[in-house]
Amino acid sequence: MTSSLPDQSPALRAEQLRYGYGEQNAIDGVSFALGNGTLTALVGPNGAGKSTLLHLLQGRLRQSSGAVQCNGSIALMPQKAVIDWSFPITVEQMVKLGQPSRHPSASSQSVDSLLEQVGMNGMGSRRLNQLSGGQQQRVLLARALMQNASVLLLDEPCSAIDPPTRAHLLKVMRQQADRGQTLLVSSHDWGKALDSYDRVLVINKQLVANGTPSEVRSTITDMDGMMGDCCA
Template sequence: MSNSSCVLSTTELSFSYGGRKTVDRANLQLQAGTLTALVGPNGAGKSTLLHLLEGRLKPSQGSINCSKQIGLMPQRAAIDWSFPITAQDMVQLGTPSNCNTTSANHPNQLLERVGMGAMGSRRLSHLSGGQQQRILLARALMQQTEILLLDEPCSAIDPPTREHLLRVMREQAESGQTLLVSSHDWGSALNDYDQVVVMDGQILANGTPDAVREKLSDMTCMMGSHCCG
């Protein structure tokens, strides 16, 4: 895909916390309408990078070039699921008042899309981990942003749920939304995504799954032999 379709780029983006540089001179480009996996080990800086791109954190150095709206689906662990609201309330929580709600992005329709159509009135505390992941995705879709960042949306869930969420994300990319998805699942990243970004503080590889697979096989992998498989 040509650079003319680039919707977000970073130049030498860095972030330091407690004297440690968690993101180190990251140069990244996201192309419009692509589904991109962001993979790396624990502590690689994936969540920090997503928070920098979304604006929750300010970089120590470098720049972000983006003129599009950016939304973020946080990790499930970052949410207080004892909050006394329903699944439908959660989908609408934080939605801008000027958000154009249509039949396609009505909370009930979004719950249906993620396989939670019968759970709208259920309290958050009564949902399983996989159900909570689906609620967070529906909430992220409700924001209608042109770029969507998802932090470990498929972690600790069963394979059928993971496949369902991947299908929803693929549909969003095919509709023109740009998605960047952090993950520990190397197999899925190299088989189910348009682009793959490999990160361990720095960005070690960035390209199509085939190009990344070839690059990893040619380099000394410092993140464990499984990442080169």
């Protein structure tokens, strides 16, 4: 069940979410709330349920029990977008695919401004098959931003890209939060990068910790051991 929250409430709230594959729960009683205009990291070991949780929040999956409440609209940038990068369209056309289907004029930013924001100024006419992996991630982020959603869920947006691109995308996320958008970002990067976030949610099927980066570090003394090889 997904419903709207009244004004002055958290932008997004999950209440006792559960989701199972067969007899096993991939998400087991997860509850949290995200404030308006906050940037939150979602971390946990491989198989912890991070992607499943994001899909539950966005509505692509239906929870076994529990509820999701949102004060506005939710957009998701999936980790593995089903995209054929050899498809003969331009970067501009790809970003425009993010326009709200019911109200295409609802997007507050132009394609050019979004491409400039993600560091691809002047590349709107470039073909998709001419892009590097890092540029592809930037295009997907621009397409997600085009949806102009109140809450933006990003599944591993900084994976398999070079450090400068990662730093730039984190800067863009911070700018969006400063503008009032609420972002929840799945990440396997446990370390100094988390200091870029307002809060950190740690899950391993259940919610393990929820707080500021320093609070979470003090709560989980063996985070490196819990995360295992996913942060190597």
